[in-house]
Amino acid sequence: MAMTMTQKILAAHAGLSHVEAGQLIKARLDLVLANDITGPVAINEFYKAGFETVDKNARITLVMDHFAPNKDIKSAESCKKCRSFAKRFDLEHFYDVGEMGIEHALIPEKGLIAPGETAIGADSHTCTYGALGAFSTGVGSTDMAAAMATGEGWFKVPSAIKVNLRGEMGKYVSGKDVILHLIGMIGVDGALYKSLEFSGEGLKNLTMSDRLTISNMAIEAGAKNGIFPVDEITIEYMKDRCNRKWQAFSADSDASYDRVIDIDLASVPCTVSYPHLPENTHPASEGGDIEIDQVVIGSCTNGNIEDMAAAAEILKGRRIKKGLRAIVIPATPKIYMECIDRGYTKIFMEAGCIVSTPTCGPCLGGHMGILASGERCVSTTNRNFVGRMGHTESEVYLASPAVAAASAITGHISHPKEVEII
Amino acid sequence: MKAQGNAIKYGNNVDTDVIIPARYLATQDVKELASHCMEDLDKSFVSRVKDGDIMVAGQNFGCGSSREHAPIAIKASGISCVIAKSFARIFYRNSINIGLAILECDEAAENINEGDEVSVDFDTGVIENLTKGESYKAAPFPEFIKNMIDKGGLMNSIKEGR
Numbered sequence: 001m002a003m004t005m006t007q008k009i010l011a012a013h014a015g016l017s018h019v020e021a022g023q024l025i026k027a028r029l030d031l032v033l034a035n036d037i038t039g040p041v042a043i044n045e046f047y048k049a050g051f052e053t054v055d056k057n058a059r060i061t062l063v064m065d066h067f068a069p070n071k072d073i074k075s076a077e078s079c080k081k082c083r084s085f086a087k088r089f090d091l092e093h094f095y096d097v098g099e100m101g102i103e104h105a106l107i108p109e110k111g112l113i114a115p116g117e118t119a120i121g122a123d124s125h126t127c128t129y130g131a132l133g134a135f136s137t138g139v140g141s142t143d144m145a146a147a148m149a150t151g152e153g154w155f156k157v158p159s160a161i162k163v164n165l166r167g168e169m170g171k172y173v174s175g176k177d178v179i180l181h182l183i184g185m186i187g188v189d190g191a192l193y194k195s196l197e198f199s200g201e202g203l204k205n206l207t208m209s210d211r212l213t214i215s216n217m218a219i220e221a222g223a224k225n226g227i228f229p230v231d232e233i234t235i236e237y238m239k240d241r242c243n244r245k246w247q248a249f250s251a252d253s254d255a256s257y258d259r260v261i262d263i264d265l266a267s268v269p270c271t272v273s274y275p276h277l278p279e280n281t282h283p284a285s286e287g288g289d290i291e292i293d294q295v296v297i298g299s300c301t302n303g304n305i306e307d308m309a310a311a312a313e314i315l316k317g318r319r320i321k322k323g324l325r326a327i328v329i330p331a332t333p334k335i336y337m338e339c340i341d342r343g344y345t346k347i348f349m350e351a352g353c354i355v356s357t358p359t360c361g362p363c364l365g366g367h368m369g370i371l372a373s374g375e376r377c378v379s380t381t382n383r384n385f386v387g388r389m390g391h392t393e394s395e396v397y398l399a400s401p402a403v404a405a406a407s408a409i410t411g412h413i414s415h416p417k418e419v420e421i422i
Numbered sequence: 423m424k425a426q427g428n429a430i431k432y433g434n435n436v437d438t439d440v441i442i443p444a445r446y447l448a449t450q451d452v453k454e455l456a457s458h459c460m461e462d463l464d465k466s467f468v469s470r471v472k473d474g475d476i477m478v479a480g481q482n483f484g485c486g487s488s489r490e491h492a493p494i495a496i497k498a499s500g501i502s503c504v505i506a507k508s509f510a511r512i513f514y515r516n517s518i519n520i521g522l523a524i525l526e527c528d529e530a531a532e533n534i535n536e537g538d539e540v541s542v543d544f545d546t547g548v549i550e551n552l553t554k555g556e557s558y559k560a561a562p563f564p565e566f567i568k569n570m571i572d573k574g575g576l577m578n579s580i581k582e583g584r
């Protein structure tokens with residue numbers, strides 16, 4: 001029986017020649033991840049169950065990114081718990097303030113995940129690494145605790161939706177617009193329990209940064225994972241990052257899919273998701289009436305150097321609207337340094353933005369840019385649920401870095417071409 | 423195993439951010455989590471929920487973040503079972519892993535009204551609406567998952583497996 005790409009990776013890690021959709025399996029894990037919110041819960045479970053050792057065949061990774069640098073005493077205690085766990089079990093991959101970046105940007109950057117590998121993370125956006133052709137999915141803290149002890153996880157083998165991409169994106173359009181557009185088409189539960197498998201000749205026009213953003217938001221369509229085939233762009237990205245031997249898997253040509261969706265990349269507009277669901281998409285060019293108070297550029301979705309470049313290109317030599325706050329957050333220390341080297345930090349600050357150290361911060365309403373009642377924010381993050389970034393009567397509009405930067409200049413939701421003349 | 427209580431009903435796409443807002447995630451104290459359960463969707467939930475009550479919702483319940491604090495808060499608030507048309511997948515597995523009973527049943531989610539008295543038999547998957555005198559049938563759990571629930575969740579089941 002033919003298998004999808006995801007099914008092939010799962011079969012190989014379960015030691016089976018074949019798996020099919022719906023089958024429950026145990027699979028070996030290459031990466032097991034948690035952060036400063038989910039890690040402490042996992043650690044409590046681990047101790048409660050009486051485990052004394054961790055299985056180091058999986059790369060156990062803890063990243064202190066959500067409420068760090070610690071925003072209050074409780075979050076300081078949470079990080080302390082992770083720190084002492086990492087020390088006790090001598091974990092190589094523990095990332096604390098100074099080394100830490102937002103987990104889903106840090107892990108690919110450091111080569112901690114490679115094509116054909118499996119990853120679970122006690123964080124829903126663990127699906128990001130599908131961009132590299134890996135199987136990766138979000139789980140909860142108890143799964144994480146079990147995986148730290150055994151190096152394995154249980155899975156129901158997913159069926160898949162195939163997303164065929166063709167053509168080339170227009171000016172100012174990026175991976176963020178593609179994934180928002182797709183979520184707008186199929187809805188926030190459009191891929192529930194399933195894999196999104198991207199394919200088609202349009203893939204060659206998507207950079208790794210675009211792909212990471214697209215896979216990152218697969219969860220926002222309810223998907224278990226969102227995966228890309230391994231091609232030249234993947235191979236180039238993995239060079240110098242990872243010296244493990246990795247294996248590329250590809251879907252059988254006769255694999256069966258629940259549904260096939262065709263997207264012509266040229267037809268994807270700059271897209272904005274209005275409150276309070278990512279599926280509530282509108283073209284950015286129609287948002288002129290919506291005045292905003294804050295802009296956030298960063299997060300695991302859009303905190304890469306390419307995202308910073310897109311924002312810098314628009315903000316260069318311009319000023320953000322008076323009275324508006326703009327917060328730029330490069331996702332990792334390396335990206336932060338690169339922003340300095342390339343002069344982006346200066347561009348951002350001269351435009352009136354602040355540039356923060358890497359943190360999740362405002363993305364989940366943690367710190368560094370919480371909204372008051374009635375305030376609106378255009379954000380390059382991934383969720384716009386009620387209260388996500390602060391008060392339950394505040395509003396989050398999801399967009400690309402280019403749209404967010406343009407909106408910061410005009411003070412309302414804007415297509416980037418609107419600022420070309422300013 | 424059975425559960426019985428009054429229904430507390432919500433709509434589609436109830437996300438984990440409203441079940442337990444991120445501003446409370448710095449704690450792992452279950453009582454404290456429970457005291458903020460559903461706060462951003464329904465401020466009155468905490469004061470009106472009684473032990474054994476059953477939460478009923480539409481599609482994609484528990485979508486959003488992987489925070490296990492969400493099923494933990496619901497369980498600690500006294501809810502004995504969540505019935506929905508469908509669950510977001512991470513919420514689904516977290517609930518099983520921590521032992522919060524959840525059932526998918528379109529008919530029950532459609533017909534049970536706020537306040538109805540409901541009883542659930544987990545062995546048969548039969549849901550009875552005592553107020554309306556109706557009964558609905560949920561799909562039973564697959565064997566693998568039933569075993570895990572019988573052993574008291576994921577951690578116990580892997581310990582036994584060693």
Ligand code: SF4
Binds near residue numbers: 102103123125301
């Ligand atoms: S940046 Fe936002 S979505 Fe990404 S890991 Fe952090 S809190 Fe989660």
